[in-house]
Amino acid sequence: MNDWLDEIHWNEDGLVPAIAQDHQTGRILMMAWMNRESLALTASEQRAIYWSRSRGKLWRKGEESGHVQKLHELRLDCDADVIVLMVEQLGGIACHTGRESCFYRVYENGGWKTVDAVLKDPHAIYAGHSHE
Numbered sequence: 365m366n367d368w369l370d371e372i373h374w375n376e377d378g379l380v381p382a383i384a385q386d387h388q389t390g391r392i393l394m395m396a397w398m399n400r401e402s403l404a405l406t407a408s409e410q411r412a413i414y415w416s417r418s419r420g421k422l423w424r425k426g427e428e429s430g431h432v433q434k435l436h437e438l439r440l441d442c443d444a445d446v447i448v449l450m451v452e453q454l455g456g457i458a459c460h461t462g463r464e465s466c467f468y469r470v471y472e473n474g475g476w477k478t479v480d481a482v483l484k485d486p487h488a489i490y491a492g493h494s495h496e
Contacts, residue, residue, distance in 0.1 A: 369400050369403065371440070371444055372440065372444055373443065373444045374399075374400070375445075377417075378399050378400065379397045379398065379399055379415060380397070380403070380445060380446065380447055381395060381396075381445075381447070382395065382396055382397065382398045382403075382412075382414065382446075382448075383395050383446065383448050383449070384396070384425075384433055384449045384451050384453075384458060385448055385449065385450055385451065386451065386453060387436040387437065387450040387451055387452055391464070392467055393451070393453055393458035393459075393464070393466065393467075394458045394459065394465065394466040394467075395466070396414040396423070396425075397414060397415050397417055398414055398415055398447060401415075401422065402414055402415045402422055402423075403447065405422070406435060406438070406449070410434065410435045411424070411425070411433060411434055412424075412425040412432075412433035412435060412449055412451055413425065426454065426455075428490060429455070429460075429489045429490060430454070430455060430489075431453065431454055431455040431457050431458065431489075432454045432455075433452070433453055433454070433458070434451060434452040434454065435449060435450075436450045436451060436452060437449075437450035438450075455484075456483060457483050457484055457489070460486060460489075460490070461482060461486055462482040462483055462484040462486045462488075463480045463481070464480060464483060465480065468480035
Protein backbone atom coordinates (compact mmCIF):
# COMPACT_ATOMS: atom_id res chain seq x y z
CA MET A 365 0.00 0.00 0.00
CA ASN A 366 2.81 2.44 0.83
CA ASP A 367 5.20 1.27 -1.90
CA TRP A 368 5.52 4.81 -3.25
CA LEU A 369 7.09 5.86 0.06
CA ASP A 370 9.78 3.19 -0.34
CA GLU A 371 10.96 4.84 -3.55
CA ILE A 372 12.04 7.96 -1.66
CA HIS A 373 15.67 8.26 -0.59
CA TRP A 374 15.22 9.33 3.04
CA ASN A 375 18.28 10.86 4.74
CA GLU A 376 19.98 9.30 7.77
CA ASP A 377 17.36 10.91 10.04
CA GLY A 378 14.51 9.45 7.97
CA LEU A 379 13.67 12.84 6.47
CA VAL A 380 13.35 14.36 3.01
CA PRO A 381 13.43 18.10 2.18
CA ALA A 382 10.09 19.42 0.91
CA ILE A 383 9.71 22.64 -1.05
CA ALA A 384 6.30 24.34 -1.08
CA GLN A 385 5.57 26.24 -4.29
CA ASP A 386 2.52 28.32 -5.19
CA HIS A 387 0.55 26.27 -7.72
CA GLN A 388 -0.51 29.37 -9.70
CA THR A 389 2.50 31.71 -9.63
CA GLY A 390 5.30 29.18 -9.20
CA ARG A 391 6.80 31.21 -6.35
CA ILE A 392 8.81 29.21 -3.83
CA LEU A 393 7.05 29.75 -0.51
CA MET A 394 9.08 27.73 1.98
CA MET A 395 11.16 24.65 2.63
CA ALA A 396 10.61 22.19 5.46
CA TRP A 397 11.24 18.53 6.28
CA MET A 398 8.99 15.50 5.98
CA ASN A 399 9.19 12.00 7.38
CA ARG A 400 7.26 8.95 6.11
CA GLU A 401 4.24 9.68 8.27
CA SER A 402 4.00 13.37 7.38
CA LEU A 403 4.31 12.65 3.64
CA ALA A 404 1.71 9.87 3.79
CA LEU A 405 -0.66 12.19 5.69
CA THR A 406 0.00 15.03 3.25
CA ALA A 407 -1.08 12.78 0.38
CA SER A 408 -4.15 11.42 2.19
CA GLU A 409 -5.35 14.72 3.69
CA GLN A 410 -4.42 16.83 0.62
CA ARG A 411 -2.75 19.48 2.79
CA ALA A 412 0.88 20.11 3.72
CA ILE A 413 1.98 18.33 6.88
CA TYR A 414 5.63 18.57 7.81
CA TRP A 415 7.94 17.15 10.47
CA SER A 416 9.16 19.73 12.97
CA ARG A 417 12.74 18.87 13.85
CA SER A 418 12.81 21.42 16.68
CA ARG A 419 9.61 20.13 18.29
CA GLY A 420 10.05 16.50 17.28
CA LYS A 421 6.48 16.14 16.09
CA LEU A 422 4.16 16.44 13.11
CA TRP A 423 3.41 20.02 12.06
CA ARG A 424 0.18 20.58 10.18
CA LYS A 425 0.97 23.80 8.33
CA GLY A 426 -1.63 26.35 9.40
CA GLU A 427 -2.70 24.59 12.60
CA GLU A 428 -1.79 27.70 14.61
CA SER A 429 -1.77 30.45 11.98
CA GLY A 430 -4.72 29.33 9.86
CA HIS A 431 -2.40 29.55 6.83
CA VAL A 432 -3.10 26.05 5.55
CA GLN A 433 -1.41 24.81 2.38
CA LYS A 434 -3.91 22.92 0.22
CA LEU A 435 -2.12 20.33 -1.88
CA HIS A 436 -2.63 20.46 -5.66
CA GLU A 437 0.26 18.24 -6.75
CA LEU A 438 3.11 16.27 -5.23
CA ARG A 439 6.36 15.80 -7.18
CA LEU A 440 9.55 13.84 -6.58
CA ASP A 441 12.87 14.82 -8.17
CA CYS A 442 15.08 12.61 -10.35
CA ASP A 443 17.28 11.46 -7.45
CA ALA A 444 14.18 10.73 -5.32
CA ASP A 445 15.53 12.87 -2.47
CA VAL A 446 13.56 16.13 -2.73
CA ILE A 447 9.79 16.65 -2.69
CA VAL A 448 7.97 19.60 -4.28
CA LEU A 449 4.46 20.42 -3.12
CA MET A 450 2.38 22.54 -5.47
CA VAL A 451 0.04 24.25 -3.02
CA GLU A 452 -2.66 26.84 -2.62
CA GLN A 453 -1.49 29.00 0.29
CA LEU A 454 -4.58 30.03 2.25
CA GLY A 455 -4.30 33.57 3.57
CA GLY A 456 -1.44 34.27 1.14
CA ILE A 457 1.18 33.95 3.88
CA ALA A 458 3.61 31.03 4.21
CA CYS A 459 6.29 32.57 6.44
CA HIS A 460 6.07 32.90 10.22
CA THR A 461 7.35 36.49 9.75
CA GLY A 462 4.00 37.35 8.12
CA ARG A 463 5.37 37.42 4.57
CA GLU A 464 4.15 35.56 1.50
CA SER A 465 7.38 33.57 1.22
CA CYS A 466 10.21 32.60 3.55
CA PHE A 467 12.57 33.66 0.75
CA TYR A 468 12.17 37.42 1.20
CA ARG A 469 15.85 38.46 1.24
CA VAL A 470 17.86 39.13 -1.91
CA TYR A 471 21.66 39.22 -2.11
CA GLU A 472 22.66 42.71 -3.18
CA ASN A 473 25.95 44.65 -2.89
CA GLY A 474 27.53 42.19 -0.46
CA GLY A 475 24.56 41.84 1.87
CA TRP A 476 21.02 40.56 2.28
CA LYS A 477 18.29 43.06 1.45
CA THR A 478 14.68 42.50 2.56
CA VAL A 479 12.48 43.02 -0.48
CA ASP A 480 9.07 41.63 0.58
CA ALA A 481 6.68 43.47 2.87
CA VAL A 482 5.16 41.95 6.00
CA LEU A 483 1.53 41.28 5.05
CA LYS A 484 0.39 40.58 8.60
CA ASP A 485 2.05 41.21 11.96
CA PRO A 486 3.34 37.83 13.22
CA HIS A 487 2.18 38.72 16.74
CA ALA A 488 -1.37 38.96 15.40
CA ILE A 489 -0.99 35.63 13.60
CA TYR A 490 0.44 33.70 16.51
CA ALA A 491 -1.24 35.31 19.50
CA GLY A 492 -0.37 33.02 22.39
CA HIS A 493 1.60 30.54 20.24
CA SER A 494 5.22 30.02 19.37
CA HIS A 495 5.73 30.30 15.62
CA GLU A 496 5.37 27.32 13.35
